[in-house]
Amino acid sequence: MYLSKTEAAALPTTLVGTPTRTPAGTGRRRIWPLLGPAFVAAVAYVDPGNFATNFSGGASFGYTLLWVIVAANLMAMLIQSLTAKLGLATGRDLATLCRENLPRPVTRGLWLQAEAVAIATDLAEIVGGAVALNLLFGVPLPIGGVITAVVAFVLLGAQSRGHRPFERVIAGLLLVIGLGFGYTLVSSGVDVGGVAGGMVPSFAGSESLLLATGILGATVMPHVIYVHSALTPGRYGDVVTAGRTAQGRGRLLKAQRIDVLVAMGLAGLVNAAMLVIAAQLFTADDGIASLESVHAGLGDQLGTGAALAFALALLASGFASSSVGTHAGQVVMAGFLRRHIPVLTRRLITLAPALAVLVLGGDPTTALVWSQVVLSFGIPFALVPLLWLTSRRAVMGAWVNRRVTTVAGSAVALLIIGLNGYLLVDLVA
Numbered sequence: 001m002y003l004s005k006t007e008a009a010a011l012p013t014t015l016v017g018t019p020t021r022t023p024a025g026t027g028r029r030r031i032w033p034l035l036g037p038a039f040v041a042a043v044a045y046v047d048p049g050n051f052a053t054n055f056s057g058g059a060s061f062g063y064t065l066l067w068v069i070v071a072a073n074l075m076a077m078l079i080q081s082l083t084a085k086l087g088l089a090t091g092r093d094l095a096t097l098c099r100e101n102l103p104r105p106v107t108r109g110l111w112l113q114a115e116a117v118a119i120a121t122d123l124a125e126i127v128g129g130a131v132a133l134n135l136l137f138g139v140p141l142p143i144g145g146v147i148t149a150v151v152a153f154v155l156l157g158a159q160s161r162g163h164r165p166f167e168r169v170i171a172g173l174l175l176v177i178g179l180g181f182g183y184t185l186v187s188s189g190v191d192v193g194g195v196a197g198g199m200v201p202s203f204a205g206s207e208s209l210l211l212a213t214g215i216l217g218a219t220v221m222p223h224v225i226y227v228h229s230a231l232t233p234g235r236y237g238d239v240v241t242a243g244r245t246a247q248g249r250g251r252l253l254k255a256q257r258i259d260v261l262v263a264m265g266l267a268g269l270v271n272a273a274m275l276v277i278a279a280q281l282f283t284a285d286d287g288i289a290s291l292e293s294v295h296a297g298l299g300d301q302l303g304t305g306a307a308l309a310f311a312l313a314l315l316a317s318g319f320a321s322s323s324v325g326t327h328a329g330q331v332v333m334a335g336f337l338r339r340h341i342p343v344l345t346r347r348l349i350t351l352a353p354a355l356a357v358l359v360l361g362g363d364p365t366t367a368l369v370w371s372q373v374v375l376s377f378g379i380p381f382a383l384v385p386l387l388w389l390t391s392r393r394a395v396m397g398a399w400v401n402r403r404v405t406t407v408a409g410s411a412v413a414l415l416i417i418g419l420n421g422y423l424l425v426d427l428v429a
Helices: 005-010 027-034 037-046 048-061 066-090 094-101 104-137 141-161 163-188 192-198 206-219 222-231 246-281 291-302 304-337 343-359 364-390 393-399 403-428
Strands: none
Touching (some): 037 163, 037 222, 037 304, 048 104, 048 206, 048 291, 066 094, 066 246, 066 393, 094 222, 104 141, 104 304, 163 304, 192 246, 222 364, 291 364
């Protein structure tokens, strides 16, 4: 995303490496125009698939798995910070750098799996939006799916006016989701002791371990790793000039880290609120097995206001995350293949599986869960190249990872790969 002329003029000359004194209290005015890319990525962390997983975890095991959400969110902050830094340091996105640094067969394989991830992402978002429209207005699911796709396409059109309008729209929808669950959380109340206990790592049998694996595996979305790296080049002014000094690099890195911290922190709070609400209101015996049953349960327990807030949050999630998913598909194809196809054509291709599920009468919640499984298996294909590239001085120059950062990122990658392996064995067994 590029700064407007007004915003660029407001930046102090220290951003481009020229030492100057600035009045006290101007730090926030310097940082504020630089926020935005991470909010686009954060939407994927509160997509409709997270709704189903988090409410199921809270209803089935109370507060037990709250620590899993916190741990997953910390992992997300590290990963999104790395991909933002990659784009910031190189001026290119992850897919493009993979094409430039990896053999062609590997690049083509990464592109194919990234396209599969894009389709799985769109399935979850379209189905979630369709369910929300059905809950709010009684719209049949197939028609709701088409409406969600059209709205997401319109939202994506905001990019024609530059990245900032698109970011503002997405951030606004993220705020709607947060306010919806904030209202419901206040209405349901919070068991402070239960929350404290949920922060202690533990499990409640093999079923809770499997669900924890699903929460971790579905939290870090591979498509937003590509998208975030594509949003930061050119976003922070003259990066080449600013990066010549340690002071300049420090300012730029501080800006993107604050962006990630605020956006991912909000997404983490929303996810935690989902589980806490379910733990406070429902039990496994309540039959909370679908988005529709969650909506009905909230209405029974807290009244129509809470049910409405849930449906509106789900609708905002479907609209926002679907537009981000479509943008991810464009980034992936342009980066890996240096080719573009019309957005409408891509929209129709990725819409087909979701509409097939809705037209054929498939269970929406089951479709959401399976889409998250596909996404979880796609994470290593984006995460491993990201770690490899950001640890190479030939690619990153002075922006290269510190050793401790690479070790921490590698540990996260190994954990996610191990959890995916566990899921695979469990599915085959």
